[in-house]
Amino acid sequence: MNDREKRDFQAGLNAEIDAWLKGENTRRSFIKKFGLMTGLLATSGGILSPWAENALAQAAVDLADPASPLGKAQAAAMKASTEGPADGSAYRAAQAAKQFTGATLNMTYEAGLQALDPRNFSGPVWEQLTGIKSNVVELSNPDQYSKAVAEHIAGSGAYDVLDISPAWTPSLADGGVIAPLDDYIAKYMNQADLDDVHPLYKALPTYKGKIWGFFDDGDMFALYYRKDIFEDAKLKEAYQAKFSKALEPPKTWEDYAQVAQFITDNLAPNVYGAGHFRKAGSPGNQFDFLQQYRANGGILFSDDMKAGLNSDAGMKTLTNMLAANAASIPGNNELDAVSLWAAFLQGKVAMIYSWPPTGRMAANYSQSAKAINFIPQSSIAGKVGYAVVPGNPEHATGYNKALSADSKNAEAAYLFMQWVTSPPVSLARVMLPYALRDPYRLSHFKSDLYGELFPSAKEYLINLNNSANVGLLDIIMPGAQDYFLSLDRMCTSVWAGTDPKAALETAAAEWDQTTDRLGVDQQKAFYTEFKKLPGASADNTVEKLGLAVKL
Template identity: 90%
Template sequence: MNDREKRDFEAGLNAEIDAFLRGENTRRSFIKKFGLMTGLLATAGSNVLSPWAENALAQAAIDLADPSSPLGKAQTAAMKASTEGPADGSAFRAVAAAKKHGGITINMTYEAGLQALDPRNYSGPVWEQLTGIKSNVVELSNPDQYSKAVAEHIAASGAYDVLDISPAWTPSMADGGVIAPLDDYIAKYMNPADLEDYHPLYKALPTYKGKIWGFFDDGDMFALYYRKDIFEDPKLKDAYQAKFSKALGPPKTWEDYSQVAQFITDNLAPKVYGAGHFRKAGSPGNQFDFLQQFRANGGVLFGDDMKAGLNSDAGMKTLTNMQAANKASIPGNNELDAVSLWAAFLQGKVAMIYSWPPTGRMCANYSQSAKAINFIPQSTIAGKVGYAVVPGNPEHATGYNKALSADSPNAEAAYLFMQWATSPPVSLARVMLPYALRDPYRLSHYKSDLYGALFPSAKEYLINLNNSANVGLLDIIMPGAQDYFLSLDRLCTSVWAGTDPKAALATAAAEWDQTTERLGVDSQKAFYEEFKKLPGSSADHTVEKMGMAVKLD
């Protein structure tokens, strides 16, 4: 397919998806005919993938850790739970029921790169060994995990069985018939206690209109990581106390955050700077940071009329605090992405950052034990890192649900794989993999002695992830979420470039209103009302505020 054909297809696909989100009939013939012609879709009625997306079905040998290591012990426990029981365990029941499907292949989408190493090297081969069911991992970019799933559904290709999707996509995919509810399968096969093992923030994420549309599978909770050796330095502590009449410590408010960062920069730069952030356009840190601070500052996303609430005092306060943090940060802060920020922190150039959970594992050099983690340096700060909750309310930035494609020709087998992979013992082994970027989300993960033995401070790391989830905030879960996010990214990058914050907020609010109107105000209001029911939808509706906080020793 040449560039012109690809542009034409993508333009047509975007129009189809907009129509799909509005609940309108789509031009299925366009998607099917043009997609097959250009090789962008799978062959209808088969499990053959298009050449550009095809991955060999042959899997590598199962990648198992040393049996005496914490990960090796977790993998052994997962295998034992799958083969020996307990007989009422979800892993055991899934394997027993799936054996009758041996010989088939299930096609599962995964984010391209490190995420896909789990089903390629571990869970996929183990599942085949246990059940005889092969797996074909279809690696897609994050946007394509949505658009290609919708396109295949419109084309009725039956190309996918298991979909890895962002929780933000659940409402539109459920209403559009792209994914199937799991309630009947859960009643038949799952130990119901396993649903209670999810942290309360994550338990409700796959639910929509009273049904369960997937299994949550990735606790992408932001947390604060800081240099204990710097924060505990006697000279710095005395100087901070003398200047501000309070103790130097992990900041509790965003005003304190920029103050602490500026103090450290003023005293230690250029050797060490107070903070760093991934502010680069599209990285995608701007929208996550704005959303967590905006809501912690009392901001409301939409009014009763569904007009954007961005252009407000909370919006101005958020941008003011973010600009102050930028000023106190490492040079080049506004061009950093998540990986370059990790590198700066690991090399000891930054005193504190907030980011996704792999940060803690990288700081301890656990992630770097995997050959695939070759894009970050060895940590020079191992043993020197403390953990704290992000000031205000931390963002749960994306995450993943495993969902069942409504068009799957192997629906039961696909469901059983999902139940097995997310069961407590198997998911523990998966979130302990050094390379796969799946992060803890079950209470049994946070309480695990095996995970707590991965590195010296792993127990404290897990407790902080749990505590962060107690007060955490969710991404917007409604159609158009990506467009709302992109507007926030443009808002922030324009302010970093010198645009007046008030004018930038007005522009972003107008863009949000355009997105809402394009998708239908009444429809979006209904989705937003569903979102507001979820724990973590606002700073006044967190797990903690709802009386469901989980306390760990």
Template identity: 80%
Template structure:
């Protein structure tokens, strides 16, 4: 399929999934549509051997160089898993898991880099510790939502552990696709682990008073900028003379476009002021619009659940985005996240905002592993500063680990989830150079080992924490995929020349259709629950609620 056809297919598939979760279409109609893209999976796997001292020795031998911060973090995770403290979640999970020596856990992960962690680190280490093997099933991002639903309909028991967006939790919980974890948490987890989550992420797996997963990925957008450019004396003088104020890292979207345009005017074609991943389906369009729209105090829905997109805040947001596009590197509107990273690392762009791997790549830490060979070496290492995105940054996607309701090994699956997300093990996982799991615990942000990965890593971690303090969440409610696709189409049409007001009205009409299809009253209830979460709006952030974490 081409990009457009696939996006349209995925939108239709998402609609069928949501409809099935409400009990509307027949089992046969959903499976027929789903089968157009991909077939069902079955569980397979050999029997497992029990744990031994030689296995533990092998696990230790497979860890990174013990003289490096990564090796020390991995050694600490191994020690916490085997020696304790006895009340630690990692140790308790390993001890309890030894009662399941003949289990193979099948877990879904997004295809590509995300799957390298369970394939090369956490999966093998868990096997050495407990005897359990793991079967990693790589899926495209849309399939991470639709395939578990299809397998649940089929009653296949294909999966044990699901990597899901927090936004999918209500639909999958109500559809019986995932199971609550409360009883397992009460039995096995050290409850202090919850206090180690940043407040933005702590409540994300909670729905209808139950816990439906363990959070596992702090996907905060942040601003990455060239310190050497902003410190250039000639540029600073020229900017001050032109605008009557100092050249500074922008804190508003108007200043962002102005600064980007100024740098482009002064330094192009060698360097451009900014770059963005605006290519349709990237999916930068919806995340960028959502963070700017809400920073501009736009309301997603009114009291009657009518879309609030076609508003003064919506027009202001698109106008700011258009201005930023004009100030950006040529081809800006066709960049995806990886091509934007490449442009930044090659010194072509002064500012980007994107996911946390941007900082690791800019410092050449990620490229220390061969798995990142598709990203060029950074030519700007040591020259990159970190700042909060103007206004409020998006927590764009993120992941929770959820228990598949049809798992034949539910307690064993839960124990792996508890172990992998425990403070010492999750720290080692977020420090993997090839990992796309990003810091989300307070102990991650404060870690001396993570802070030693490159010279400015402590500043990087502090900025991720500061970004989460004022961060905004994706829409955690049914229909999120369709709402997001409407925003992507809207932005793409504006980049192609559609009048912003007309594009906003079209997107608003699509949102209203989605809301009506899912049921206005039920969506209203979901939206009311979403609005209670820290990060649901610019007036309801962690910081606005007095819960900000200061390092």
């Protein structure tokens, strides 16, 4: 397919999705004929990249040393699946699924490291237990949404299990792309497992009183900092003399920029105070902006659904972000998430905030897997401390496992989802060194086996739990991706020199256009539901609601 065909298809697909979001009729013939002709939609067997085809040639399940904490967790998952307890969700799912031996499940996963778990561990183990095979369909994060919609419009039945962002649940549920799980849960699940999910995440798969998936990834931002630098006697004395306060992990964004600048002034070029992934789309500035903006008292939408971005809170947020940039490692504004990790691991940055794999990488645990060979060995192992991000940290994206409403193997697909997210199996998965699935169950945070993965693992888990207690959720409503892209463009334009006030005005106008396009009344209804969720705002966190989990 040539570039023109790709552009034509994408333009048509965007128009179809807009119509679908608004509940209007879509041109199924366009999606089906043009999409299948050009190969942009999956066939009934799914599409695999050449890399994926090679990966499927691996015959053995990726099991760790039985004496290691991971090996013990994997053994416990196998035992729970084969021996019970009989009322356990893992056992009930594995036993019930044997009636579907010979079936193949097509499941979407984000391309790259995310797909290694179902390829190397959970998929092969499930096949051993049940005789059910799996095809892992690798997609970019945006395509995990758009292609699920396109396949539904085409009626292809190409997918069985969908990995989706919680932000997409309302639109995919209303559009008939995903199916509710309540009947299956009543039939097969030990429902006590639902109470094992941290309160911030527990409600994310629910919508209009039904359950539309299983939460599967605690993508909580946390602050990671160099203890050896923050505990340096000379630096502590100098900071106290200059600012009349102790040098410690910052609790406000003003303190964050001040601490970062102090460290840069005293230790650069050997070490800089901070670093951030500021490059557009890598993965995007929206996560950082949203966590600071709401911690600063910013509102997303007014009562009449006008964007609240162009405000004092918006200006304060961009001002703080610019100050942090100035205190950061050279090239800060062109860093992506991986290059930021590399700078931190090589000892060039004193503190960063990012996703939970940061802690595993800093301890050199992740690097024990060959799949992480693009990440350098950590030069700071044993020197890293953990803290809650100033104000309120963002739960940035995350994943639910959802059942495709068009699945030709719906019950088998559901049973896989129940099994893979059950407490013993999910623990083994979040402990995989190459995994990008992060702890989300209370039993994960309390796990003695996880706590043995590296010397400070228990402190790491406690901080992830504490961060979730005060964490904020991404927007969960139709058009979320468009709102996010506007914020990313806004921030990168400011880094390039655009006046922050003008950038906020532009972003607010784009938000209003998105809201108008999708329908003000419809968007208001979705936003009203979102605001009820724990973590929807700084005034409605798990902690503020009296639901905080204390470890």
